Amino acid sequence: MGANVIQQRRIGLYALLTADVFSAFGSRFSVVAIPWLVLISTGSPAKMGLVAAAEMIPYLMTSVLAAPIADRFGMRRTSIACDLSSAATMALVAAMPSFGFWQLCLLIAVSGGMRGVGDRVKHVLLRPVTAESGIPMIRVTSAYEAMNRTAGLIGAPLAGILVATLGARHTIWLDAGTFAIAALLVWALVRPKPEEVEVAPVKEPYFQALRGGFAFLRTDKLLLGMISTLFLINFFQQAASTVLLPLWVQDVFGSPTRLGIILGVFAAGSLAGNVVFTIFATKLPQMLSFFIGAAIGGAPRILVLGLSDSLIVVLLVTFFAGFGMASVNPIVGAVLYERIPVELQTRVFGVVAAVAVSGIPIGSALAGVAAAGIGLRPTILIGSLVLLTLTLIPLLRYRRSSEPSVKEPLPTTGDPA
Incomplete structure (x- = not known):
């Protein structure tokens, strides 16, 4: 098999890994910028904790509860929709300084819930694009872990620098941009064979599907x-x-x-x-x-x-x-x-x-x-x-x-x- 053919088959994998890194950077930006925005807006450490919980609890819940819905909607479409939703909610946070605290918590909860689903479906998409690439799965999962650790190692300090130099709201704009780029990469370049992503349409009732996991x-x-x-x-x-x-x-x-x-x-x-x-x-x-x-x-x-x-x-x-x-x-x-x-x-x-x-x-x-x-x-x-x-x-x-x-x-x- 020629080198060009091999590289063509691996574009989807590289794009998906890159999209996940952009999403990871966006998550680190929000972890720093949003609590800081709450602190300078309200002066309340307690509200900083509440806004963090507002993101994490929906993240954990949708990771499980939204899985049957993602099966019905399709992995690729769900990934794109979740990243676009996260981009939109972060853009609203950055663009609307008049939002009250509870409205902010609601937007953050929506973003966290979308991220929970988006992260899960990206993991599922990793299998078919890896199969097409011809790279052993264990190497891909190891590289995936390394890239996410790198995003964590660099993202939080970088977010601190950005908040200090650009301000919290401009950093949140960048956060929204990372999710938009992730959605664009998946839409344009991640196109696994349909039969490898969804073997058969999921027709079972929601709670039956949920119990199946x-x-x-x-x-x-x-x-x-x-x-x-x-x-x-x-x-x-x-x-x-x-x-x-x-x-x-x-x-x-x-x-x-x-x-x-x-x-x-x-x-x-x-x-x-x-x-x-x-x-x-x-x-x-x-x-x-x-x-x-x-x-x-x-x-x-x-x-x-x-x-x-x-x-x-x-x-x-x-x-x-x-x-x-x-x-x-x-x-x-x-x-x-x-x-x-x-x-x-x-x-x-x-x-x-x-x-x-x-x-x-x-x-x-x-x-x-x-x-x-x-x-x-x-x-x-x-x-x-x-x-x-x-x-x-x-x-x-x-x-x-x-x-x-x-x-x-x-x-x-x-x-x-």
Whole structure:
């Protein structure tokens, strides 16, 4: 097959990944610009929290509840419609300074809900465009993870600079523009074969379709185990990042600058790990890599806070934890594509995302209560040892005989990228 033909077949994949990066940048812009807009408009930290909740709660709900509707409407059309809706709501926020607080919350809720659906359908579209490209799915999911981590690493600081130089409203205009560009890319360049996106029209009633996603996930013990691991990691790592680590930095150094350094080193380790994993992904046993990555990336970065006050030691452990964690999400993505039938992917992906992410708010709340009740160091040690135990158990029980069922998620054609 000629090089030009191969490149033509990969345009859709490159466009979809680029669209997702633009959408990710837009999300980071809004995370910084909108709370800042609320703060300068109202002077209320409580309202900043409310507007953040107004975006996240609909995001989680629509990830699950809107999946059957997306199946009926079509993946590509849903992606375009959701990004255009997000662009329109952000443009309204930027253009209408007279909006009251509750009207702003309503617009943000609409945008968050649209993003929840849009993110899920983009994940579903990734499978057919990857199949056309001839690139192994595990490499694509690893590259996808790296690009999103890069957007997270760059997007938030860039948003801070933009807010400081251009102002919050102009930054929100840029936010709207990123969603519009994402919609344009999908409309113009992402055109997978129809039979690969929608095998058959979905005619079942809404609630029956919704139950189908939960029912399928309950029957797959491997996926349940992986999603449970993600829930635990999100639970403990969010507790560490938002509560335990800031308290530790304040206790040891009394300066927030170290907090930014530690978080940046974890992100740098994750990016380095994604690059390495993308190169060697097809040569590594997937489930063993997942278990090792979860064990390395989860507990050690929390445990070291309870064992050492040395910044150098903490940075080294944090970097390697990020490096190890880089294999976790790409493998989950590849296994999801391999094990879930095409016609169920939208709903099951939504359930998976909601379950995995639900550990985030719970972890922060419980960590704050525990640190206030029993103290910071005991909370760090107990939490990290619990997580270490829970991630080591499946690693110790691992048997290579189970590997062939998930070793190569998708058959591929052509040469890998």
